[in-house]
Amino acid sequence: MGSWFRAGAWKSAVARVVFVSVAWWALCDGDPKSFTFGLPVVLTVSVVSFLLSPPRGYGWRLTEVLRFAGFFLAGSVHGGFDVARRALAPSLPISPVFVRYRMRLPQGAPQTVFRITLSLMPGTLNADVLGDELVVHSLVDRGEGIHHELENLEWRVSRLFGLGIPPPEPAHA
């Protein structure tokens, strides 16, 4: 239990308690009468969350989380538009391809976040994981473009966790 109180663990603890409290408040439509029951629930859920997934002390910052959320939202809207357009176009303009990608992110939460977000980004979908290597399915074969997009997304995820991964090199068109 002592390892919970490293620097960074406190921030994680506060963030989780705040998230669970806000979720309870939303679930009960902000009814003040629910708080007497909500307090033990929030405490129990927070403790269980720490037992199942102890904070690992990533150096994340709220500004980076918001920046990533904005990027993710824009990307998933773009992804939805793109696939919807291709599904409705009479000529069905798709050229599906599988590519392999070696992840530079460490295992655990960073890789998981990367895999979830890449599945919602335009055109790419995580199909399988073989160690540090991803099998990515792309709806449209854009050649090297797919690789550069994955590198860019990986770099953004690494910033989210405060990890140092070199930014992608500019694409050679």
Add this chain to the structure above:
Amino acid sequence: MSPLELLSAAFLLAGAAFCLAGTVGVLRFPDVYCRLHALTKVDNLGLGLVVAGLALQSASWATALKLFLVWLFVLISSAFTCQLIARAALRRGAVPSGGRREP
């Protein structure tokens, strides 16, 4: 109708249109992997728009936030489900249409 109701209706209609487009994609795309693209991306955008439209009409901030949480959790679970289905299909040898490129 107030401007807020109009905006809400626009969001709801756009959401419905995307859900329809996602279903068309599931029917038209050639293999399981392409269909997953339609299911995850288009339907998440459709659900997000429906949630935004409903949140505009909701009586309180708490209800709006509850709707947002619904969207967030559906987003996470659909990303995971999509990955599990794709992996199961790959390992069972479902034949993909299109190419395969090694690095």
